Amino acid sequence: MLGVNxxxxxxxxxxxxxxxxxxxxxxxxxxxxxxxxxxxxxxxxQPEADIATSGNDDLLDRVFLLAQxxxxxSFRGLPLFFSWPSAGSIRGYFRDxxxxxxxxxxxxxxxxxxxxxxxxxxxxxxxxxxxRLVTNVLKxxxxxxxxxxxxxxxxxxxxxxxxxxEQIVPALASMQNTRRxxxxxxxxxxxxxxxxxxxxxxxxxxxxxxxxFAGYDTVDMTQGAPxxxxxxxxxxxxxxxxxxxIGDTFIRRKPITERGLVQNPPNTFWSLR
Numbered sequence: 001m002l003g004v005n006x007x008x009x010x011x012x013x014x015x016x017x018x019x020x021x022x023x024x025x026x027x028x029x030x031x032x033x034x035x036x037x038x039x040x041x042x043x044x045x046q047p048e049a050d051i052a053t054s055g056n057d058d059l060l061d062r063v064f065l066l067a068q069x070x071x072x073x074s075f076r077g078l079p080l081f082f083s084w085p086s087a088g089s090i091r092g093y094f095r096d097x098x099x100x101x102x103x104x105x106x107x108x109x110x111x112x113x114x115x116x117x118x119x120x121x122x123x124x125x126x127x128x129x130x131x132r133l134v135t136n137v138l139k140x141x142x143x144x145x146x147x148x149x150x151x152x153x154x155x156x157x158x159x160x161x162x163x164x165x166e167q168i169v170p171a172l173a174s175m176q177n178t179r180r181x182x183x184x185x186x187x188x189x190x191x192x193x194x195x196x197x198x199x200x201x202x203x204x205x206x207x208x209x210x211x212x213f214a215g216y217d218t219v220d221m222t223q224g225a226p227x228x229x230x231x232x233x234x235x236x237x238x239x240x241x242x243x244x245x246i247g248d249t250f251i252r253r254k255p256i257t258e259r260g261l262v263q264n265p266p267n268t269f270w271s272l273r
Contacts, residue, residue, distance in 0.1 A: 063081055065237045069243070072247075073251050074247075075251065082107055082110060082130075084100055084103035084106075085099055086099065097132075100130070101132075103133060104140075108141070120148060122148055125155060126153070126155065128157070148177070150178065152179070152181070153181045154181065154183070154203070155204070155236035156190075156236060157182065157184075158191060158194050159202060160202070160203075164213065169213050169216070179217070181218075182204070182218045183221045184211075184219070184221065185221045185235065186205070186208075186222045187226065189232050190233040210271075212268065217256045219269070221239070221271075221272060222271070223272040224239035224240075224272050225239060245272070
């Protein structure tokens with residue numbers, strides 16, 4: 001999912017733009033970029049941006065979820081949504097991985113366009129396979145001009161833990177002005193299945209203990225991720241407790257020590273009360 005703020009949030013006006021773009025020769029179809037609208041809507045000062053990435057397993061549902069998220073957070077900017085063609089089925093999982101990778105050039109272009117807007121703040125929420133797309137593209141852009149990403153939230157990341165620790169973490173360490181957060185859960189059945197499929201643990205799977213990474217605030221969202229909803233994988237969108245923490249992070253800009261979370265030593269991570 002992708003979002004861009006014109007002042008940060010939804011407040012008086014909800015602006016969720018969904019384009020009519022057709023798939024290109026690679027089979028990738030994605031949302032047309034509403035950046036001319038963003039310039040008109042930003043008003044005085046510089047706009048802010050909120051970006052979310054997700055697979056297109058049910059595009060219309062995802063767009064409404066973004067609108068709901070922006071509304072619930074009282075987000076006063078322009079939310080944007082980035083998606084790619086997903087098979088929307090368990091059997092299509094490996095195809096979805098390939099499609100996410102094929103969509104990286106399109107996401108790269110989106111970041112270029114947002115950077116050209118001069119947004120004062122950009123907030124990125126990546127979910128599931130969207131985390132691979134986002135982290136891979138940001139890793140490639142370490143020596144290029146990036147939009148001013150203030151917050152990077154990796155929710156339920158379907159990312160190989162060893163690749164993340166050895167390649168992604170060092171590459172993104174240069175994002176000095178970006179607060180980076182990981183949401184993980186031990187109730188996430190989808191990520192347990194991904195581990196079985198790949199034989200490597202996923203970053204968002206907290207089964208057997210929460211893993212921590214240098215430069216990232218890791219929050220165990222197990223208490224806000226019941227298995228009865230989407231196999232415990234959709235908590236970033238449908239859990240009031242999780243939404244409240246996102247609000248504390250993105251909107252109220254609270255440090256993690258002031259978000260009502262429980263600190264867990266020795267390798268410090270945080271969890272919902």
